[in-house]
């Protein structure tokens with residue numbers, strides 16, 4: 200993620216007020232993989248136990264994790280975070296009270312397992328999220344959970360999720376029976392899924408399922424302008440489903456669609472941000488924390504400065520100013536054509552599902568706004584050859600007419616092929 204504290208000039212601020220995008224890179228250095236310890240025995244301790252502050256640093260506040268009875272830090276460590284190669288940062292997270300951690304399918308749980316092995320008193324204080332791929336069988340889920348528990352050296356994970364659900368049809372009775380068994384065995388405490396496509400529909404579906412405890416969803420100042428999304432968030436809150444926000448900065452796929460150049464709109468937004476007195480990235484986080492239904496924001500914090508800045512924003516008791524909210528609302532409206540809201544059922548149906556348009560928009564966002572072209576290229580090149588070759592052959596004119604964000608889909612699909620279909624260079 201790119202919540203990076205920056206010094207900004209007036210021109211930069213103009214761009215921030217419009218694009219609201221800050222680049223950063225993943226840091227990767229240090230020790231190699233280490234095997235985790237054998238799983239611990241005995242009953243699992245309660246999830247989300249209040250942390251014992253390890254020093255006098257201001258602690259990130261906590262909120263209830265839905266109606267589970269547990270609570271979590273309102274800032275979570277996650278995103279494309281390579282814990283194994285950033286153990287010092289994991290230590291900083293503990294000292295700041297950031298005790299909700301997300302594992303990733305890419306990096307697994309080995310980094311956290313290494314940390315737990317070195318700090319055995321820490322595991323009971325950490326609320327850990329694990330993942331399995333969408334559309335998997337019982338065997339797939341069993342394999343992913345077993346791998347995770349071995350990686351983290353524990354006999355339970357607090358919150359186990361299906362990654363990247365864009366169609367609630369994957370939440371089958373078979374999945375539920377596996378979940379019930381895993382919960383009964385104490386191997387998972389809570390279950391849910393993450394979503395960054397068709398989020399409103401997925402959230403509404405979750406609200407109707409009494410075995411879903413939490414959902415990790417794209418949510419930011421742009422998406423909160425969508426009434427369908429707000430209704431779905433409210434439905435989950437009514438059901439006691441814990442909500443964790445990801446993609447919290449609302450960074451654009453198409454940074455060109457900004458108000459970064461001098462204009463009346465840019466000047467108005469600039470004035471509003473200046474009046475708020477807060478850096479834009481903090482405004483974006485605070486806008487989400489202002490929603491009481493959101494338990495936590497899962498943020499990619501690749502360095503100490505970012506983690507400290509986000510923690511300070513979390514601990515700051517001041518609320519959002521009206522001018523800052525106005526600036527966000529105005530910026531979301533003025534730069535809509537740069538941000539894909541993930542409503543893939545709208546555009547992908549116009550090409551008979553031949554091209555994963557929303558995913559390609561997300562890959563471009565990783566490359567252009569997150570400053571992470573390697574991740575974007577890896578994800579693009581993981582698509583089947585038949586899908587990649589279909590991208591330039593489609594007629595996107597109907598998709599463009601239906602796109603609620605008025606995105607230049609044809610141009611961006613061409614750009615995805617041009618910018619991402621290259622060999623991934625070594626890290």
Ligand code: SF4
Nearest residue numbers: 539540542543546602
């Ligand atoms: S390109 Fe447009 S229609 Fe397609 S998912 Fe993005 S915002 Fe929705």
